[in-house]
Amino acid sequence: MLSIAHAATGAVIATHTSSPIAIPLILASHYALDAIAHHDAGTGLSSGKKTRKTALILGMIDLILAAILVLFMYPPESITLTSLTYHLGHPAVWGAFLGLLPDFLESPRNFLKYEPAWLKPINSFHNSFHHSIPSVVA
Numbered sequence: 001m002l003s004i005a006h007a008a009t010g011a012v013i014a015t016h017t018s019s020p021i022a023i024p025l026i027l028a029s030h031y032a033l034d035a036i037a038h039h040d041a042g043t044g045l046s047s048g049k050k051t052r053k054t055a056l057i058l059g060m061i062d063l064i065l066a067a068i069l070v071l072f073m074y075p076p077e078s079i080t081l082t083s084l085t086y087h088l089g090h091p092a093v094w095g096a097f098l099g100l101l102p103d104f105l106e107s108p109r110n111f112l113k114y115e116p117a118w119l120k121p122i123n124s125f126h127n128s129f130h131h132s133i134p135s136v137v138a
């Protein structure tokens, strides 16, 4: 699923749910969204239909759009370094981060071919939910 969907969902859950229950809900939302048939920046990477460079560029664009959307949905008081730093404590920001966490944990394997042993079961669990479909455009 696109980062923009995971981040927005995590931000909404974090801002509408009390903290202790928000964490498992946000993580569950990530796996639920990944279970929906989708095409994303990483689709085609494991089959060799997409290069790591292309997937990384598309992934970064997706992440930037996700950050812009969350900041648009939950704007800081002003666009100053102090305000943006203070905004990092906003539930929407950590909710968005948590909503993306399974993909962040998988990224060293996808882009660096590095997967520590402790991450393998987490990434395997994550992959068991993925339902990617080929692109209909290219």
Ligand SMILES: [Zn+2]
Binding pocket: 001, 030, 034, 102, 103, 126
């Ligand atoms: Zn995922």
